[in-house]
Amino acid sequence: MILTLLILLGIWLVIDYKLGRKQHLKSIVKPNPPYRQSNLEVFTRGQDLFNDMFTEIKNAKKHIHVMFYIVKDDTISEKFMEMLIEKAKAGVEVRLLFDYVGSFKVKRKSINALKQAGVQIHFCHIPKFPFIFYSSQVRNHRKITVIDGVKGYLGGFNVGKEYVDLDPKLSPWRDYHLKITGEGVEDLQTQFLHDWFESTKTNLLQSKIYFPPLEKGNIKHQTISSEGFLLEDTFSDLIKKAKDSITIGTPYFIPSNRIFSDLMRALDRGVKLTILVPKNADHPLVQEASYRYFRPLIKKGANIYQYMKGFYHAKTFIIDEKICDLGTANFDRRSLFLNHEINCYVVDQKYINKMIPIIQNDLEDSRQLSLKDLNKPNPFRAIKEGIARVISHFL
Incomplete structure (x- = not known):
């Protein structure tokens, strides 16, 4: 009986995955991103990155858009969310997007506090029928931060104590993260708003307030999403x-x-x-x-x-x-x-x-x-x- 159930489970997982992927591939449009000119700064230590990012968040005047794959339940994530709460209370638009699986440790209490302060928060890539196994495996692994549409970040760091060398098992944490100013910020903003639309069905991509004029930087690059x-x-x-x-x-x-x-x-x-x-x-x-x-x-x-x-x-x-x-x-x-x-x-x-x-x-x-x-x-x-x-x- 147990063996039969395991075989049936295995068959279901294979069918679920293959049909789910087939449907997923049908919905994908191949991007053709332009080359941009921006200024780039590389961070290799979490403390340096978050000192810089948190300062930029505190100085935000209009809108803050943040997407992280992992946000832990610890003192670092609390500091991060408290800062967003303060900005929302001050009248800054704050949108926060978490991956459903990667950030499952975020407490309901923290989510409620964010919402009560005016932070618009959503979890993306929630597993759903009919292909629940496939959809549970397709995670949003992006880490994007865009401030006032003029400064952006992307890279390997998430939000948690291990990323700032406070976890003895994984310290020091070595990673690379980019800060972008210039034309390339438009691509980060566009991708965040695409992910926001996919999660919330709210389309902000045509809102010019999120796409201010950007000056050319010194470094030629291309940002490609997959x-x-x-x-x-x-x-x-x-x-x-x-x-x-x-x-x-x-x-x-x-x-x-x-x-x-x-x-x-x-x-x-x-x-x-x-x-x-x-x-x-x-x-x-x-x-x-x-x-x-x-x-x-x-x-x-x-x-x-x-x-x-x-x-x-x-x-x-x-x-x-x-x-x-x-x-x-x-x-x-x-x-x-x-x-x-x-x-x-x-x-x-x-x-x-x-x-x-x-x-x-x-x-x-x-x-x-x-x-x-x-x-x-x-x-x-x-x-x-x-x-x-x-x-x-x-x-």
């Missing part, structure tokens, strides 16, 4: 164009078969491949899921490094030191095929020359992984690798 589609094409195209080097920084390395093949062929062409991942994982099995890719890549000559100085959560992708991607997408199947992400692709050499020393510094705080390390007899690890292989699409 929804479980397009990201694989984007990454694949970049890998195929690589002539000299590819550098990948990611907390989770679980590529699709297509991306993995692209990387192997790049190594055959003589491209230098460097991958930086954390030594310690923050989720079960994600590390073991990467090992089956690391072994053949190392055999081909790839350099794999494990970050030793805390937890590495940054997401970056640099091609030939001429194109630099920084955003919310991890180098894994969940970001490729499930999550809603937003990435900034920079083609300005001066900016990239500033990013390279940051990556190099992180590599110096890392240890190179060898085949000997990965092939040491370890039955427990072998079992975990086997499990991770089966469920790697959802890790």
